[in-house]
Amino acid sequence: MNTRFLETLVVLARVRSFRETAQVLNATQAAISQRIASLEDELGTELVDRSSRRLMLTPAGEQVVRQAERILQLEHELVQSTRPEAPPAGRVRIGAIESVVHTWLSPLIRVLAERHPQVNPDITVDTARNLQDQFRQRKLDVMIQNDPYAEAVGTMDYDVAPLCEFPVRWVARPDLVPASGTVTIEDLERVPVLTFSKTSSPQAHVRSLFVGRELEPRVCSFPSVESIIQLVGDGYGIAAIPPVFVRERLERRELFQCDGPRLPSMVITAISERSAGAAVRATQAVTCEVAAQYCERMGEDWARKLERTPG
Structure with a gap:
């Protein structure tokens, strides 16, 4: 039995797409389909449910995947055992x-x-x-x-x-920081709050601070750290970021690290x-x-x- 065909089935079970499987294995989609068909012929059973619009494995296919993962692991261990002194490559x-x-x-x-x-x-x-x-x-x-x-x-x-753990703090240009050096929820409601992407944990932590408040906060989410740094440096808002990102600018006093509502690291x-x-x-x-x-x-x-x- 060709272990490449088994590997193909295992990857297909993970990504649930012939196209994605082809990309992962650096092969054509036609080659992936042929490998699965050859494996089905050899085992004498259908492995992929072709009647469903969404790619699904048959019960037999699910069982074969579990066995295939064990076979591939054993193959990997066998290869490694024959060259224990070989450097990682x-x-x-x-x-x-x-x-x-x-x-x-x-x-x-x-x-x-x-x-x-x-x-x-x-x-x-x-x-x-x-x-x-x-x-x-x-x-x-x-x-x-x-x-x-x-x-x-x-x-x-x-x-x-x-x-590692990066502490997350409130960072702003000095002219946006209250004289006390501490920002309150009310202060944060008056300016844009800059933080990470909408799907990130830090963004969720920032939004949780405003639960139950009457005003809708202006939480601006960015997947790019560089964008957050640029905007906070321009005085656009107050950022909830690890201060290590702007350590040199904090030391030069171009930016200020504020006390305020606590955020998880x-x-x-x-x-x-x-x-x-x-x-x-x-x-x-x-x-x-x-x-x-x-x-x-x-x-x-x-x-x-x-x-x-x-x-």
Whole structure:
């Protein structure tokens, strides 16, 4: 039995689309359809329910997927056992939120190149929601982001590594800050509040502050950290962001960090599949190391290192 056909079925079961499966496996859609048809012929049963408008597997297909995942894992372990001394090598698709780009992504790429020169990082920068969708569809090998990943709860299938924590504070140009240095809910209702994308946890935390208030706040959401920094620097509004993004401008007193309603920190984690190969495991290990070094260099006021929970 061709394990490539089994891999095709497993990916199809995840992404629920022949077109997306073709993209993930770098093949044509016709080739994907042929692989599934060949597998059905060999097993003597239909694996895909072609009567449904939405792609679904038959009960037999669901059963074959579970067995195929075990076979592919065994194949991976067999290959690794024959070359235990081989250095990590190959392309590793890394998805990261923009907050990481503005902090320690560059050191990560540099250290990875020095430590594992045969690993080729392929970087995608997007919102946490979009990264999770891509990771779910196996378009990413390592996901670095700040939102909970439901699929990793209650299972040992994923390696979830806590990396760092960015405190989130109110940041504004000095002329927008009250003389007391503290912003109140009433102050925030009078100006635009700048924060992350509409699907992000930080944006939800900001909006929750105004629940039950009579006035509708002007919460402006941006997927681009650079846009938030530009607008807060121009005096457009008050931003709810990690101050580390604008550390130098705070030190030059171009911007001011205000006291105000408390906001949860951004907790950054790296997630990969436990069954991933050596290159992915090496990349995740370097990611943990670089994030920890960044926190130590910045200090706890700007970024805090997180430790793995034992067990």
